[in-house]
Amino acid sequence: DLEASEQEGREYIMHLDKMAGARKNRASLAEWAYTSNITEENEEKRIQVQLELSKQEKQAWEETKMYRWQDFQDFSLRRMFKKYSQLGVSALPDDKYKLLMQCVSGMESNYATSKICDYKNATKCDLALEPDITEIFAKSQDPEELKHAWLQWHDAAGAPARHNFTQYVQLENEAAKLNGFKDVAELWQSEYEVSDFEEQLAKLWEDVKPLYQQLHAYVRKRLRDKYGENIVSARGPIPAHLLGNMWAQTWNNIESFTRPYPDKKEIDITKAMKEQNYTPLKMFQMSDEFFRSLNLTAMPEKFWKNSIIEKPTDREIVCHASAWDFYDGEDFRIKQCTTVDYEYFQTTHHEMGHIQYFLQYKHQPVVFRDGANPGFHEAVGDTIALSVSSPKHLRRVGLISGDAEDEQTEINQLYKMGIDKIVFLPFAYTLDLFRYGVFRGQTRAEDYNCHYWRLRDALQGVEPPAPRSERDFDAAAKYHVSADVEYARYYVSFIIQFQFHRALCQLAGEYVPEDLTKKLVDCDIYQSVNAGNALANMLKMGSSKPWPDAMEALTGQREMRADGLLEYFRPLYDWLQAENQRTGEYIGWEPSKIQYC
Numbered sequence: 001d002l003e004a005s006e007q008e009g010r011e012y013i014m015h016l017d018k019m020a021g022a023r024k025n026r027a028s029l030a031e032w033a034y035t036s037n038i039t040e041e042n043e044e045k046r047i048q049v050q051l052e053l054s055k056q057e058k059q060a061w062e063e064t065k066m067y068r069w070q071d072f073q074d075f076s077l078r079r080m081f082k083k084y085s086q087l088g089v090s091a092l093p094d095d096k097y098k099l100l101m102q103c104v105s106g107m108e109s110n111y112a113t114s115k116i117c118d119y120k121n122a123t124k125c126d127l128a129l130e131p132d133i134t135e136i137f138a139k140s141q142d143p144e145e146l147k148h149a150w151l152q153w154h155d156a157a158g159a160p161a162r163h164n165f166t167q168y169v170q171l172e173n174e175a176a177k178l179n180g181f182k183d184v185a186e187l188w189q190s191e192y193e194v195s196d197f198e199e200q201l202a203k204l205w206e207d208v209k210p211l212y213q214q215l216h217a218y219v220r221k222r223l224r225d226k227y228g229e230n231i232v233s234a235r236g237p238i239p240a241h242l243l244g245n246m247w248a249q250t251w252n253n254i255e256s257f258t259r260p261y262p263d264k265k266e267i268d269i270t271k272a273m274k275e276q277n278y279t280p281l282k283m284f285q286m287s288d289e290f291f292r293s294l295n296l297t298a299m300p301e302k303f304w305k306n307s308i309i310e311k312p313t314d315r316e317i318v319c320h321a322s323a324w325d326f327y328d329g330e331d332f333r334i335k336q337c338t339t340v341d342y343e344y345f346q347t348t349h350h351e352m353g354h355i356q357y358f359l360q361y362k363h364q365p366v367v368f369r370d371g372a373n374p375g376f377h378e379a380v381g382d383t384i385a386l387s388v389s390s391p392k393h394l395r396r397v398g399l400i401s402g403d404a405e406d407e408q409t410e411i412n413q414l415y416k417m418g419i420d421k422i423v424f425l426p427f428a429y430t431l432d433l434f435r436y437g438v439f440r441g442q443t444r445a446e447d448y449n450c451h452y453w454r455l456r457d458a459l460q461g462v463e464p465p466a467p468r469s470e471r472d473f474d475a476a477a478k479y480h481v482s483a484d485v486e487y488a489r490y491y492v493s494f495i496i497q498f499q500f501h502r503a504l505c506q507l508a509g510e511y512v513p514e515d516l517t518k519k520l521v522d523c524d525i526y527q528s529v530n531a532g533n534a535l536a537n538m539l540k541m542g543s544s545k546p547w548p549d550a551m552e553a554l555t556g557q558r559e560m561r562a563d564g565l566l567e568y569f570r571p572l573y574d575w576l577q578a579e580n581q582r583t584g585e586y587i588g589w590e591p592s593k594i595q596y597c
């Protein structure tokens with residue numbers, strides 16, 4: 001048959017792209033209907049729509065093979081064809097595709113509806129992750145209560161997912177192979193379009209590890225001072241249930257009793273928010289106002305109408321925060337179970353960052369309406385939140401009252417940022433190193449839990465509160481494992497957001513290297529149209545170019561590097577080294593003595 005010309009190819013792919021937009025709109029609506037009202041009927045409908053759409057995708061995929069797009073002259077046209085030549089899980093035969101959808105849906109609804117019993121009242125068993133268990137981890141300083149909540153949650157949300165997960169691994173790997181990949185690990189890493197992605201992750205970890213070890217040692221000392229050495233050892237990992245978060249992925253809930261200079265004025269943002277009668281809506285309006293102050297796009301009217309920003313009382317929903325693009329250029333939504341506190345103030349900016357990215361690239365062909373790589377999409381909101389969480393900005397909006405800036409206050413501030421941003425890295429790295437091993441067959445189902453804890457012990461220096469076995473499956477007690485969401489994107493985000501922040505701060509005139517009156521830690525880009533325009537120019541690109549081009553457009557660098565993060569936390573690193581020297585705290589940790597293999 002005649003080789004279709006490049007012009008025919010262009011007409012074909014633009015038509016295909018329009019059809020893909022309508023398909024993705026239908027898929028998003030069915031997904032939204034299910035995750036915002038978890039019922040058998042809505043689950044059935046969602047799977048039905050996914051099945052129908054996968055047939056249409058397969059049909060379109062067959063047609064793209066008619067074109068020798070690899071020889072086309074136009075870069076964008078070649079890139080569009082390349083992306084459409086990847087079918088994803090739709091490459092599976094219908095029966096296996098349906099089974100895979102059922103496995104993931106089963107894990108996700110188990111996670112979303114899991115409940116545990118109250119520590120003091122064993123007959124009250126309606127405690128949900130949000131807000132109940134999250135509140136226990138934010139407030140309780142009773143190791144036994146925290147251990148109870150940790151164990152019950154892992155029993156309810158982790159172990160029951162093991163069978164579905166094992167089947168999901170098998171089917172996802174089959175789909176990956178049908179797309180020409182060895183396994184899902186390779187498929188996931190192909191999203192980053194570099195041949196040495198895993199080596200880059202390892203290199204970044206080597207760069208940050210010394211800083212993490214110093215912070216880990218300092219926190220272990222403070223927790224041992226508080227709970228005693230029978231609960232927190234001098235040289236071992238930190239028990240995971242004492243760090244203020246179910247997964248020990250962010251430690252900001254223990255800041256009040258571990259911060260370096262406790263006699264400095266308390267800066268409790270959550271308390272101030274409550275005292276000032278903040279509501280979830282006000283949090284969203286403040287975030288929207290920040291983005292508009294940068295000359296970025298306001299949330300459209302449908303956003304305010306269709307979003308779900310508080311947990312409904314009349315039905316079960318997936319509470320894990322999410323941002324949605326309905327691919328029609330008008331309908332964009334957030335679904336989250338907001339509570340009025342500092343953590344959700346951050347999350348609101350995180351999700352609004354996703355929506356801003358959707359708005360900035362909505363003119364792109366559907367196939368380019370994506371982050372430059374998955375990490376970029378996770379970094380936008382967090383980058384804005386780095387300005388919002390600066391003392392300068394919090395003072396501007398009245399969430400902290402004036403306090404003379406001095407060395408000790410700055411160390412307290414960097415500590416507060418560090419127990420959020422530095423400690424997250426080994427957690428994120430562990431989660432996908434674990435799953436890479438599973439998808440590659442290096443970790444068999446009978447070793448899931450042992451390998452998961454070996455990695456968390458070795459990389460994060462945390463240990464479970466009690467012995468674990470293969471009757472458990474603790475990895476699935478984390479949303480992203482139960483919901484089939486890749487996690488290296490957050491590891492990448494927590495690195496590159498500091499490269500973005502530094503570049504934006506320079507553009508805003510808020511940061512001047514070597515100028516002590518313009519320090520990175522004090523930077524707040526609020527109202528800087530200059531910074532906002534540069535950010536918008538990068539976001540508008542979507543995934544139309546390889547991500548080094550997007551990174552270069554904003555930062556002048558073409559690779560992800562830890563230098564932004566290390567520069568930001570430099571004063572804290574120096575302080576921690578001196579402090580751990582002073583107390584003689586052991587740096588690093590010996591293997592856990594808890595039985596988990």
Ligand SMILES: C=C(C[SeH])C(=O)N1CCC[C@H]1C(=O)O
Pocket residue numbers: 249320321322347350490
């Ligand atoms: C807020 C979201 C939705 Se994209 C999220 O999953 N995050 C944001 C930070 C890390 C990760 C998590 O909660 O584990």
Ligand SMILES: [Zn+2]
Pocket residue numbers: 350351354377378
């Ligand atoms: Zn996100």
